[in-house]
Amino acid sequence: MEKMDLQAFDTDAALRERAAKVIPGGMWGHQNSARLPAGYPQYFTRGEGCRTWDANGRSYIDYMCAWGPMILGYSDPDVEAAAARQRAEGDGFNGPTPRLVELAELVVDTVSHADWAMFSKNGTDATTACVTTARAGTGRRKVLVARGAYHGAIPWCTPSVAGVTEEDRAHLVQYDYNDVASLEEAVALVKGDLAAIIATAFKHDLGKEHILPTREFAQAARRLADEADAALIVDDVRAGLRLDLGGSWDLVDVKPDLSAWSKAIANGRALGMMTGNDRFREAATKIYTTGSFWTAGVAMAASIATITKLRDCDGIGRMKSAGQRLRDGLQAQADRYGLPLRQSGPVQMPVFLFEGDGDRELGNRFCLEALARGVYFHPTHTMFLSVAHTDAVIDETLQVTNEVFKAIA
Amino acid sequence: MEKMDLQAFDTDAALRERAAKVIPGGMWGHQNSARLPAGYPQYFTRGEGCRTWDANGRSYIDYMCAWGPMILGYSDPDVEAAAARQRAEGDGFNGPTPRLVELAELVVDTVSHADWAMFSKNGTDATTACVTTARAGTGRRKVLVARGAYHGAIPWCTPSVAGVTEEDRAHLVQYDYNDVASLEEAVALVKGDLAAIIATAFKHDLGKEHILPTREFAQAARRLADEADAALIVDDVRAGLRLDLGGSWDLVDVKPDLSAWSKAIANGRALGMMTGNDRFREAATKIYTTGSFWTAGVAMAASIATITKLRDCDGIGRMKSAGQRLRDGLQAQADRYGLPLRQSGPVQMPVFLFEGDGDRELGNRFCLEALARGVYFHPTHTMFLSVAHTDAVIDETLQVTNEVFKAIA
The missing domain is CATH 3.40.640.10 (Type I PLP-dependent aspartate aminotransferase-like (Major domain))
Incomplete structure (x- = not known):
């Protein structure tokens, strides 16, 4: 009974169920959440700066920026x-x-x-x-x-x-x-x-x-x-x-x-x-x-x-500075917890992979633990910072990732 | 001197001159006004219902609807x-x-x-x-x-x-x-x-x-x-x-x-x-x-x-009714002035051609005379009516086309 009530409020699941009838496979293309580990939301309802809200009302610090477009942040x-x-x-x-x-x-x-x-x-x-x-x-x-x-x-x-x-x-x-x-x-x-x-x-x-x-x-x-x-x-x-x-x-x-x-x-x-x-x-x-x-x-x-x-506003300079702060912080955490994080790409367009993680088990877990704590990373695709990712946002992110590393270490 | 002053206010011409430097050929694709008889505007600045305004501030009853999209009219x-x-x-x-x-x-x-x-x-x-x-x-x-x-x-x-x-x-x-x-x-x-x-x-x-x-x-x-x-x-x-x-x-x-x-x-x-x-x-x-x-x-x-x-709102019924009114009115006028107008296509998506007009001289002249009087037709492409083309608009158009037929007869 309780489970049914909870499901009644899972707007994302309800939308997916409806979509399965009128869209082949429920969704197409790069935004199909079936391409992501189970647990990622499919539908979104709001964006502001570097933050997005999914259809269930959960908010995230977003490191995908709508797959790139939001370079100044949502609703600039x-x-x-x-x-x-x-x-x-x-x-x-x-x-x-x-x-x-x-x-x-x-x-x-x-x-x-x-x-x-x-x-x-x-x-x-x-x-x-x-x-x-x-x-x-x-x-x-x-x-x-x-x-x-x-x-x-x-x-x-x-x-x-x-x-x-x-x-x-x-x-x-x-x-x-x-x-x-x-x-x-x-x-x-x-x-x-x-x-x-x-x-x-x-x-x-x-x-x-x-x-x-x-x-x-x-x-x-x-x-x-x-x-x-x-x-x-x-x-x-x-x-x-x-x-x-x-x-x-x-x-x-x-x-x-x-x-x-x-x-x-x-x-x-x-x-x-x-x-x-x-x-x-x-x-x-x-x-x-x-x-x-x-x-x-x-x-x-x-x-x-x-x-x-x-x-x-020297947008690129600001994204680089924020991206470097994130990269340095993550590397220090990964080293502290002994996890083989391998960051690559320009700091403002990073990808996070883990060494020897051929089945993506570690990468997926890292992303899902971050997602559960309100940070939206992608396990395999280029990510994107925006000008709205300030130092304060990076520090907030690093507090989350510290918990994430601790959980998976 | 007077001519120069007039040109100074020809915003469309000024924009074309600037465009020629930064866009190959000044414009590309189906909207390139070089594909139309000389006299058509290239740039637009406003739309309301069935009317558009070009960059020089001239208004038209528009029978292209932005090449189709504006089915309910501009700014519905x-x-x-x-x-x-x-x-x-x-x-x-x-x-x-x-x-x-x-x-x-x-x-x-x-x-x-x-x-x-x-x-x-x-x-x-x-x-x-x-x-x-x-x-x-x-x-x-x-x-x-x-x-x-x-x-x-x-x-x-x-x-x-x-x-x-x-x-x-x-x-x-x-x-x-x-x-x-x-x-x-x-x-x-x-x-x-x-x-x-x-x-x-x-x-x-x-x-x-x-x-x-x-x-x-x-x-x-x-x-x-x-x-x-x-x-x-x-x-x-x-x-x-x-x-x-x-x-x-x-x-x-x-x-x-x-x-x-x-x-x-x-x-x-x-x-x-x-x-x-x-x-x-x-x-x-x-x-x-x-x-x-x-x-x-x-x-x-x-x-x-x-x-x-x-x-x-029975949008299609309304477009058909307006389109039929336009078609009937134009045919009566063409007959009256003895001009070989040949209307075809669904009435809400017509094309106007003239018999024996292989070089498009008559069709182009018809369209340019209408344009000069505030009605935007296309000489060769499918045109589009919208729900905003009311009977009153059609009657206003037919008053113009009566003048056009008279001028070219």
Whole structure:
């Protein structure tokens, strides 16, 4: 009886039960909580700064930031004000609003390799437009992609092969990230037919250690693309605006020809972006890429406010400082309790793995114990800090993780 | 001197000049005003009901509805209120909001063939997910598409071939819409490898007469898909919710297995949708299709409000009645002035062409004269009425078109 009453108040479970009837498998894609250890919530009802509330009313310090977008935190007042102002004027029309021009100008002013920008709705829209533009500009077909890299979720790039034909990937050739020899081999293999080399901002494959590009690798990619008169594409969808406002490969002093952006560029509103240099300007006019909502003004107003605020408040500096504080604190705790925590990736986009934890037992337990204490980590995917993750929030998190380490030690 | 002063106030021209520097060709895609006769505005700043205002402050009775989405009119108060309520709770999180379940339930309750629904951001996301699901479910590859049909803007379907490889379309086979024999031929051609037949809600190819599906054609498509154990997909992206809330092919009593939706389903907010029947439920769990913003709650709250209002106010009946009034009025005027106007398509989604007007001189002139008098028509693309196009608005439009016919007669 008591159990039934409790269940009656489990809104998340009730929603899942209803969803199972009207959504295949109850949920799809990366947000499907079936991909997480049992215990994670599926539905959410509120967000404020670095905190989210699930459908059962439990709150968390959130280290996923809606899988990246919330770079200034949920409901950032400056972004919301800019979006509300634009909403009052209007969003989608028969053509764009003036925000399109203002945003493109801001992007060209901010992103070091960008002479121009085009907008869309998804990260996949942006990566696909980059590849198509590279092919249109070079008149060639082959695209070199790093083994295990994620570039989106349509047949040419989606991780599942269900419904994908061989031809969808006929012109992709794989190389190993940060491995110059493997990249050279791949280039040699496609001789004369190289359209592009595409690389994520850093190596952030699911469930694997995250690794920044070496300067040697990035420079080799630039040189090999140049020698073949092909495009170098950086997929900055996941990392864009968190590592360097000028583009993530500014960190290694390499400028791509084209780059793909999405996630954080409008602090949560749906926006994708392709930026490019003048070499590919004409090619970008030849492809046909478009969508019903791609010029909507509200997301663009939000993006202008997001980029401007990140610039003005040293957003990246603040995320790095908070991320370092978290990393140092966690490492000290892991050492104290003798647990083989292995943190990797940029401190503002970390992944936490445990050595010898092939079945993820330790990682899952670590995350579930943290979740039960109000901290939302992900056991295998890149996590995301935001500007709303202050030192006080990090310290609150570290108090929780101290309890977590103690519990699992 | 006077001319210069006037130009100084031409905000649209000033924006285009700035855009030319930071956007390839100044604009991309279907909203590029270079695709329209000179004289059309590029930038917009306000919308209210059936009216839009361009960046120069000129207002129009709008027969494009932002290329379809604004089915209840710009800034519909009920949709805006629902969206604002959800915005106050939140939009994107680590998982969906309860609106996902409510919307999927409403869709299953409304769309006659739908046992389930999945959501995305673009029409192209939805058509691509349908094709991928059909292939995953059948284990086959070939997809039959009607010659000249538009299904989106990524390599497998985009109208331009720039940047597209032969392999992107290796498994597409063409047939002619409403031509049973050509469909049968296409089916015979791919014998044993048929994954899907895809058809738009009606034939609405650019610059061509718009034609509803014949009952014979739709039934043949259903039968041929059944005989081959393949999927019948209706692409309802453009027409969805304007012809029949249950799905456009309810008009001809044929139920598809899968259908793709977008444009009008959230009255302007970015949302795409795939609906399907139980035969393809498991296949839909196998494909991997996802995006950073696909479960955002605000667009879903807007969609719930949109579908509910259309249902409650007999939105389709109202659009049909207004569309018929416009069609009858225009025909009487064209006859009176002896001009060979040829209206086609459903009255709520018309296209206006002129007989023997191969170079579009008459059609362009008709549209430009209307534009100059405050009515925004499109010379070659499907147009869209909304619930905000009342009888009074139609009569106001007909007063303008009477002047237009007089001017060009």
